[in-house]
Amino acid sequence: SQTIHQWPATLVQPVGSPLSLECTVEGTSNPNLYWYRQAAGRGLQLLFYSVGIGQISSEVPQNLSASRPQDRQFILSSKKLLLSDSGFYLCACPGQGGSYEQYFGPGTRLTVT
Template identity: 90%
Template sequence: SQTIHQWPATLVQPVGSPLSLECTVEGTSNPNLYWYRQAAGRGLQLLFYSVGIGQISSEVPQNLSASRPQDRQFILSSKKLLLSDSGFYLCASSGTGSIYGYTFGSGTRLTVV
């Protein structure tokens, strides 16, 4: 079974500072990888997904970017954080073909102050 390691668990950053959230996957190869953001009391918003190394699709225009330097590593970044970037960020993995459920990481609570 897949395991997703996501860190840090919580992060408080000042406006204008950079961001790097990392996610690594164990127990599978060539997974589809996803970054989601969840606002308080709201659903999951898909930010980026990747079907392979170096392949990134962005779902919404925003202040964030993603990279996949290795098969089981997915990174969410920002050069300059905005207050509106605050939220709960989740990394997820699924098998190819999307007939399998997601495996989620434990999430990162980001507060931009």
């Protein structure tokens, strides 16, 4: 089965600083990958998804960007963080064998001060 790793687990960054969050997946190849954000402890919102290397789709306009440099690596970035970027960021991918069931990584808790 697939395993999703996220790094770092927690992060405190000042407004205006850059951001790089990493998601890596094991146990599967060429997966669809997703970045979600959870604000205020309720409801997740899809930010980006990728169907392959270099292919990124954005769901909502925002201060963030995503990249997929390798098959099983998904990066979430920002050049200059805003206070509103604070939240819990989760990476997800589908189960194996063409399943539509999505599985989530442990998340990164970002606080912008």
